[in-house]
Amino acid sequence: MTAVTPTPTAQYLDLFARRGERSGEAAPVRLRRRQAIERFEAAGFPGRGDEEWRQTNIAPLLRSAVTEASREEVGARQARRFLYQGCDRLVFVNGRFAVELSSIPKEIAVSSLADLEATGGAADAVAEHLGATVDGRASCSADAVVHPFAALNTGLFEDGAAIVIPAGAAVERPLQVLWLSAPAAGAAADSLEVSFPRLLVVAGENSQASIIETFVAVNGAAGGYFVCPAAEFVCRAGSVLHHTRLQADASDAFHLGFQHTELERSAVFDSSSLTFGGGLVRNxxxxxxxxxxxxxxxxxxxxxAGSQFVDNHMRVEHRQPHTTSHQLYKGVLDDRARSVFNGRIYVHKAAQKTDAKQTNRNLLLSRSALANSNPQLEIFADDVRCTHGSTIGRLDEDALFYLRARGLPREQAYGMLVYAFARELVEKTSFEPLRQDLEGRLRASLNGGPGGGEAA
Amino acid sequence: MLRVSGLHARVEEQEILRGVNLEVRAGEVHAVMGPNGSGKSTLAQVLAGREDYEVTAGSIELDGEDLQEMAPEERAHAGLFLAFQYPVEIPGVGNSYFLKAAVNATRKARGEQELDAMDFLQLLRQRAKLVDVDEALLRRPVNEGFSGGEKKRNEILQMAVLEPRLAVLDETDSGLDIDALKTVAAGVNALRNGDRAFVVITHYQRLLNYIVPDHVHVLQGGRIVRSGGSELAHELEEKGYAGLNGDSAGA
Structure with a gap:
């Protein structure tokens, strides 16, 4: 007797086959799902020979058996820990909408993707956009690549949120989308529960809104799990959309996600991605x-810290004149942690007067930590301003001695310096509860413990 | 108060201090002068506990306690203050926040009650006035983008707030124009009292016109080669270090 182990690809195709057709799904979405899974099947998982995945070793993920995330119930009290005061909220548990934990603002149309008929108003946007961009034209024209995990999400997402901000609306309260992972307590140690959170946001013309995505696990989540999210943002002319993505999954979780944004004339998309959790992370x-x-x-x-690995892969395409983009990524790495920053700015021939700036700074707190930084510019227009730079350094020993010579204990001085390095990214938001949460997480994750530099 | 005996120190393989003896009593101001490379800054850094320097022989005592057993922060708690020759820029840390943390770390270490925000602000304003520091500097990150003069004044402000027993001023006069020099000197003079002592390290005699020392020492080749009263500084100004008997200048 020989047991046949399914290939990693086959496991996911099997998940697709078992789910079968979904009733009530719009025909275009159904089509895009099938196309996505076909593309995934044709391309398979990327290997180390694949340029875009050269530095990301997904072998540990592929070694694990996967099962659909369980249907766990999460109490209001457990969810509340992660919810901000002063927000409206959409709560998802293992990728499924938990309506009883959510509060939907009146001025926004929000639909649960699993039940477009019952929940309101965003069905047309779903038919038009969902999956149309992520797998279709999400790449520089010259080198269209299938993003395997985006394709997986499109093929396999069970639920998610579609959010439509009406034209001209200025939504005052931020909308928090809480993606809560709650793996079943008795799950097999060698298998991963996998969920495919899906988000679509359409910001109408001249609208203004703020969206906060939070990826966390319920307290004491044991065993590994795999979150494979995809988010699409469609920013209509003149819209302003603020977006914060906080990822604080369990430290042994897999988190491989994809985010896609399209901006029309004079639209503004201001997004921050904060990674604290996950063992193998790719954004x-x-x-x-x-x-x-x-x-x-x-x-x-x-x-x-520990043995965490995080890879941030970005591509910004300037397709029209007078467009601007800024990227500032900072990393703090301790123990044996490793990071990759891969930022690519692509300026099309038509995009004259482009102004693009990209910066990646890394602070290594241990001899064994490793940061890779690959900023890239590809410019086909001749009247542009593009700058990029990256640094990888250690804590400034002179600064540490200076603080200690003024009486600050070593640990406190250490924490203060690391906090000072990272603070501009956690203090960016004007939404106080979020800011406090981010500050707290940053301080808690620093070896020096609470130390840092509050506002001057 | 401070007793340095037979102090030898080296950095990497190079011996820089070769038997320094220095005794400073409460209320005194000592000037340590010397040419470049004589070991002046090394002495300051060794006193403050910089780990890059290895003390190979000799002892340093502050109020009878062995400083060599102490971490830099513990020396600060014991009342030692070093005004840096090159104050370090620390982006992202507010100047007044940093000072409050320093004051309270010291108070905590001494078993005293920490100052709350109001009490600290009051202390800070009063000291800023005493040493003539613009309050705008307090709101900026520590030394970041400060001019040379602002950095040195900021050191003096820190000293005024932390109220050390012994202050070591490492070339606080370097790079200062005459007005800034007078301001810094006035700040130091305002803090002089019978319980506090100063070691003023300088290359030039000029500062000593404004901070008049009780004792002047000449450091050369890692040793104190001459000691005297404030008139020694004037002699040096006239004759230069080369005019001293013994070791050649610029070692």
Whole structure:
């Protein structure tokens, strides 16, 4: 007797086959799902020979058997720990909408993807956009690549949120989307529960809103799990959308996600990605500046230790004149943690007067930590301003001695300096509860413990 | 108060201090002068506990306690203050926040009650006034973008707030124009009292016109080669270090 172990690809195809057709799903979405899974099947998982995945070893993920995330119930009290005061909220447990934990703002149309009929108002946007961008034109025209995990998400997502901000609306309260992982207590140690959170946000013309995504696990989540999220942002002309993505999954979780943004004329997308959790983390973000005067900020912070690995892969495409983009990514790495920053700015021939700036700074707190930084510019227009730079350094010993000579104990001085390095990214938001949470997480994740530099 | 005996120190393989003896009593101001490379800054850094320097022989005592057993922060708690020759820029840390943390770390270490925000602010304002520091500096990150003069004044402000027993001023006069020099000297003079002592390290005699020392020592080749009263500084100004008997200048 020989047991046949299914290939990693076959496991996921099997998940697709077992789910079968979904009733009530719009025909275009159904089609895109099938196309996505076909593309995934044809391409398979990337190997180390694949340029975009050269530095990301996904072998540990592929070694694990996967099962659909269980249907765990999460109490209001457990969820509340992660919810901010002063927000509206959409709560998802293992990728499924938990309506009883959510509060939907009146001025926004929000639908649960699993039940478009019952929940309101975003069905047309789903039919038009969902999956149309992520797998279709999400790449520089010259080298279209299938993003395997985005394709997986499109093929396999069970639920998610579609959010439509009406034209002209200025939504005052931020909307928090809480993606809660709650693996079953008795799950097999060698298998991963996998969920595919899906988000679509359409910011109407001249609208203004703020979205906070939070990826966390319920307290005491044991065993590994795998979150494979995908998010699409469609920013109509003149819209302003703020986006914060906080990822604080369990330290042995797999988190491989994809984010795609399209901006029309004079639209602004200001996004921050903060990575504290996950064992193997890959964040891909693509932004297409597709209208004159559009601006996109993609900022990020990763604070990792132990054997965590985090790879931030970005591509910003300037397709029209007078578009601007800023990226500031900072990393703090301790123990044996490793990071990759891969930022690519692609300026099309038509995109004259592009202004693009990309910076990656890394602070290594241990001899065994390792940061890779690959900023890349590809410019086909001749009248542009593009700058990029990266640094990898250690804590400034002179500064440490200076603080200690003034009486600050070593640990406190250490924490203060690391906090000072990272603070601009956690203090960026004007939404106080979020800011406090991020500050707290940053301080807690620093070896020096609470020390840091509060506002001057 | 401070007793340095037979102090030898080296950095990497190079011996820089070769038997320094220095005794400072409460209320005194000592000037340590010497040419470049004589070991002046090394002496300051060794006193403050910089780990890059290895003490190979001799002892340093502050109020009878062995400083060599203490970490830099413990020396600060014991009342030692070093005004840095090159104050370090620390982006992202607010100047007044940093000072409050320093004051309270010291108070905590001494078993005293920490100052709350109001009490600290009051202390800070009063000291800023005493040493003539613009309050705008307090709101900026520590030394970041400060001019040379602002950095040195900021050192004096820190000293005024931390109220050390013994202050070591390492070339606080370097790079200062005459107005800034007078301001810094006035700040130091305002803090002089019978319980506090100063070691003023300088290359030039000029500062000593404004901070008049009780004792002047000449450091050369890692040793104190001459000691005297404040008139020694004037002699040096006239004759230069080369005019001294013994070791050649610029070692």
């Amino acid at each position: 891909d973000a693509v932004a297409l500046l597709d209208g004159e005067g559009a601006h996109c900020t993609l900022d990020g912070l990763y604070v990792v």
